[in-house]
Amino acid sequence: AQKVTQAQTEISVVEKEDVTLDCVYETRDTTYYLFWYKQPPSGELVFLIRRNSFDEQNEISGRYSWNFQKSTSSFNFTITASQVVDSAVYFCALSEAGGGRDDKIIFGKGTRLHILP
Amino acid sequence: NAGVTQTPKFQVLKTGQSMTLQCAQDMNHEYMSWYRQDPGMGLRLIHYSVGAGITDQGEVPNGYNVSRSTTEDFPLRLLSAAPSQTSVYFCASSYSTRNTGELFFGEGSRLTVL
Numbered sequence: 001a002q003k004v005t006q007a008q009t010e011i012s013v014v015e016k017e018d019v020t021l022d023c024v025y026e027t028r029d030t031t032y033y034l035f036w037y038k039q040p041p042s043g044e045l046v047f048l049i050r051r052n053s054f055d056e057q058n059e060i061s062g063r064y065s066w067n068f069q070k071s072t073s074s075f076n077f078t079i080t081a082s083q084v085v086d087s088a089v090y091f092c093a094l095s096e097a098g099g100g101r102d103d104k105i106i107f108g109k110g111t112r113l114h115i116l117p
Numbered sequence: 118n119a120g121v122t123q124t125p126k127f128q129v130l131k132t133g134q135s136m137t138l139q140c141a142q143d144m145n146h147e148y149m150s151w152y153r154q155d156p157g158m159g160l161r162l163i164h165y166s167v168g169a170g171i172t173d174q175g176e177v178p179n180g181y182n183v184s185r186s187t188t189e190d191f192p193l194r195l196l197s198a199a200p201s202q203t204s205v206y207f208c209a210s211s212y213s214t215r216n217t218g219e220l221f222f223g224e225g226s227r228l229t230v231l
Binding site: 006043044050093103104105106108109 | 220
């Protein structure tokens with residue numbers, strides 16, 4: 001069965017510091033997709049990134065970067081030079097896409113990130 | 118386009134009452150799903166559907182029913198509400214039946230069961 005673990009429940013850093021949010025996943029499929037979502041204090045859920053299991057290239061988008069390592073089943077998210085606006089709950093998610101109807105997306109419990117001014 | 122629309126946004130129920138959370142999307146998405154969000158528990162999948170006429174159970178389906186008679190609508194029914202169902206509920210849809218695309222979420226429905 002698929003599983004996503006975000007071991008960091010809550011993190012606080014001072015503005016401008018770098019911070020990494022950890023995500024470890026479990027799946028039996030060789031084809032799967034990983035996602036990160038952001039939930040700011042306003043409550044909406046915002047898609048950040050999708051990565052498929054065949055693409056281990058790291059991705060950078062502005063101050064955000066993602067490190068996907070199949071060898072350790074991890075898909076970590078780093079914010080460089082954090083800003084107060086980055087304060088949110090961040091969710092990692094996994095979708096197995098090996099076939100059949102079991103195409104559900106499972107989320108981790110989330111990491112609440114506080115950026116202190 | 119409205120995206121994913123959930124109603125109502127807030128609801129208070131008494132134990133044993135029934136209600137339906139409505140979810141509609143105008144993006145012609147095949148995949149739709151319901152999650153509940155509780156403190157410290159993240160987003161847990163209740164039910165999902167890969168197309169009209171097809172529904173499947175997620176991680177926490179007990180106490181909830183769904184149906185998918187049209188592509189646009191995916192209502193979530195609580196037949197006999199319990200205090201344990203107090204939560205924030207999110208409906209989400211995706212363009213991909215293989216669920217490889219991003220999820221588009223509604224704004225959420227906050228339900229309190231007394």
